[in-house]
Amino acid sequence: MRKFTCVPVVFTLAAVMLTAACASSQGTAATTTGSAGRAAATGNGAQPSQAGRLSVWKSRQLGPVVTDGAGFTLYRFDKDTAKPPASNCAGDCAAAWPPVLADGAKAGRGVDPGLLGSVKRADGTRQLTLAGWPLYRYAQDTAPRQTRGQGVGGTWFSAAPDGTKAKAQAQEAPSEPKDLPALSTVDDKERGTIVRDGKGRTLYRFTKDTAWPMKSNCRGGCLEKWKPAGLVDKKNIKGIDPKLLSPYTRSDGTKQLSIDCWPLYWYTGDEKPGDANGQGVNGTWFTVRPNGKLAK
Incomplete structure (x- = not known):
């Protein structure tokens, strides 16, 4: 009978134990993915968002970005129009991109009150506009100042204070922590102890991957945001059992680091070392x- 494993087959007790561990990990991931799917299937659509007092924060990647009173990034949709103002996001679209209500909206620091307005939606509610563009929140932004919606579908963009699209800024690369091992752990306030690479970047797993057999299902456009973690010298790691680490050969022949037979990635949406903006993206990245x- 043919057997699969993530490391060369060695008929020792250690090899048998590693094989069992890989099979166990896959079972855990399948359960997690199934739970996420059930939650998505039974979840309610997002409700319209209250604007509160708008303000501006400067993203290292995008420059000045408009946020609502709770600090969440506001977005504009290329399929809408500003002259005249009109929203073309309804139904499932509005569940993923909750419209920001005009009622109670105020211009805070950095926001020109003369650019604020409103447009009547099909359901009778009035949606806030900025320079004529209807404004939205993104349901996948789970914390203030996240910009996970930037560039989604090539049509959604963070709103700059003048109503234009916030764009990527030319910037110096953030300084990397010095003297970090090639792979180590760090204590995260929300998730406990998690793994990071030698540049201080948080590492992630994709629940659509498999560990038995070991396989990455992040390909094509997925790889634009999620980069495979490179191999490391096992003598230069701290806090991780080197026996859990092994190389995975991708379809293009490149090598990717795996832990307990699960391929590892870093996220381009993390702006600086220690960020974990990829946590929970699409319910599949952790x-x-x-x-x-x-680590959830």
């Missing part, structure tokens, strides 16, 4: 514990 399990 930070990783030193034992290879998902």
Whole structure:
């Protein structure tokens, strides 16, 4: 009978134990993915968002970006129009991109009150506009100042204070922590101990991957945002059992680091070392514990 494993087959007790561990990890991931799917299937659509007092914060990647009173990024949709103002996002679209209500909206620091207006939606509510463009929140932004909606579908963009699209800024690369091991752990306030690479970047797992057999299902456009983690010198790691680490050969022949048979990635949406903006994206991306399990 043919067997699959993530490391060369060696008929030792250690090899048998590693094989069992890989099979166990896959079972855990399948359960997690199934739970996420059920939650998505039964979840309610997002409700319209209250604007509060708008303000501006300067993103290292995008420059000045408009946020609502709770600090969440506001977006504009290329399929809308500003002259005259009109929203073309309804139904499922509005569930993913909740319209920002005009009622109670105020211009805070950095926002020109003369650019604020409103447009009547099909359901009778009035949506806030900026320079004529209807404004939205993104349901996948789970914390203030996240910009996970930037560039989604090539039509959604963070709103700059003048109503134009916030664009990527030329910037110096953020300084990397010095003297970090090639792979180590860090204590995260929300998720506990998680794994990072030698540049201080948080590493992630993709629940659509498999560990038995080991396989990455992040290909094509997925790789534009999620970069495979490179191999490391096992003598230069801290806080992780080197026996859990192994190389995975991708379809293009490149090597990717895996932990407990799960391929590892870093996220281009993390602006600086220590960021974990990829946590929970699409319900399939999560930070990783030193034992290879998902950190939620």
